[in-house]
Amino acid sequence: MVKEHLVQGKEFAVQLQSLLQQPLAHHNKSASPHDLILKILTCFTKALSSVTGSKDFSNEFRKKDKQVVKNRRGCYRGKRKALDSWTRETTTTEDEHAWRKYGQKERCYYRCSHKYDQECYATKQVERIKEEEPIIYRTKYFGHHVCKRPQMITTSREESKLQHSRDKSCALDWQDLIPDFSLEGVVSSYNDLNGLDMDNVGEFGDFHFEALEFS
DNA sequence: CGAATTTGACCGGC
DNA sequence: GCCGGTCAAATTCG
Numbered sequence: 001m002v003k004e005h006l007v008q009g010k011e012f013a014v015q016l017q018s019l020l021q022q023p024l025a026h027h028n029k030s031a032s033p034h035d036l037i038l039k040i041l042t043c044f045t046k047a048l049s050s051v052t053g054s055k056d057f058s059n060e061f062r063k064k065d066k067q068v069v070k071n072r073r074g075c076y077r078g079k080r081k082a083l084d085s086w087t088r089e090t091t092t093t094e095d096e097h098a099w100r101k102y103g104q105k106e107r108c109y110y111r112c113s114h115k116y117d118q119e120c121y122a123t124k125q126v127e128r129i130k131e132e133e134p135i136i137y138r139t140k141y142f143g144h145h146v147c148k149r150p151q152m153i154t155t156s157r158e159e160s161k162l163q164h165s166r167d168k169s170c171a172l173d174w175q176d177l178i179p180d181f182s183l184e185g186v187v188s189s190y191n192d193l194n195g196l197d198m199d200n201v202g203e204f205g206d207f208h209f210e211a212l213e214f215s
Numbered sequence: 216c217g218a219a220t221t222t223g224a225c226c227g228g229c
Numbered sequence: 230g231c232c233g234g235t236c237a238a239a240t241t242c243g
Contacts, residue, residue, distance in 0.1 A: 073222040074240030101234055102221070109220070113233085123221095 009043030012036050085142045091134055097145055099124065112147055120147035 016036040103109035107127045112120040122143040130136040 072240085073238060074220060075222075076220050076241065098233095100232090103219095103235095107219090111221085125220095 005043045005046045009040050012039040012043065016040065085140060087138055087140045089129065089136055089138050091136060095139075097122070097147075112145060114147035118147040120145050122147075 013036075016033060019033060019036065098113035099110035100113045100115070101108055101110050107125055110124045110126065112118075112122045114120040122141070122145045124142065125140045126137050128135060129138045
């Protein structure tokens with residue numbers, strides 16, 4: 001399962017490599033660099049979610065965990081890496097996703113409401129950086145949503161997009177993979193991606209999109 | 216050891 | 230009753 005995704009991802013990467021080595025004139029419209037990048041990313045996402053707890057075994061484990069193991073409070077895997085994270089500074093804490101709040105201090109922690117029903121492990125942290133008149137919140141996002149928002153499932157635009165990705169195992173939404181800069185966010189910025197280490201490939205959410213920076 | 220982070224329990228509102 | 234916020238406890242990292 002994991003291996004297949006990785007092999008497929010590598011295949012796409014090789015295609016992308018050869019594509020980028022060609023002069024622009026030889027690019028055919030069947031596979032654009034963007035398409036290939038999307039495919040690579042979705043393959044990696046699938047592989048990662050398989051490694052870190054996919055539906056296949058998490059349901060069975062969940063039951064056993066409740067009985068045998070005690071609670072798993074505080075079981076986090078190290079501090080969040082700067083990888084696959086970005087910040088946004090706005091006047092609201094709202095965005096297009098459903099979040100469940102937790103945490104108790106000045107800094108609020110949010111996780112996706114669909115963490116368990118759709119295994120969406122995106123999280124965010126919100127802190128006030130300005131108390132006066134225009135209250136500004138700095139929101140740090142970690143990971144990317146894999147949950148389907150109700151409105152998006154039904155839109156025809158979405159369906160055509162899903163059909164476009166021919167492989168059903170790679171049917172992830174492109175817009176869920178990258179931060180949505182078209183929101184009314186004031187300031188958005190990727191964290192520094194320098195000095196990333198690949199030691200924790202299995203760590204959930206460890207996924208970055210440096211490759212998307214090209215144009 | 217303390218800060219950071221996450222979870223489960225509980226509780227209140229709709 | 231379901232959903233989301235609050236609280237307290239648990240775990241891991243530095």
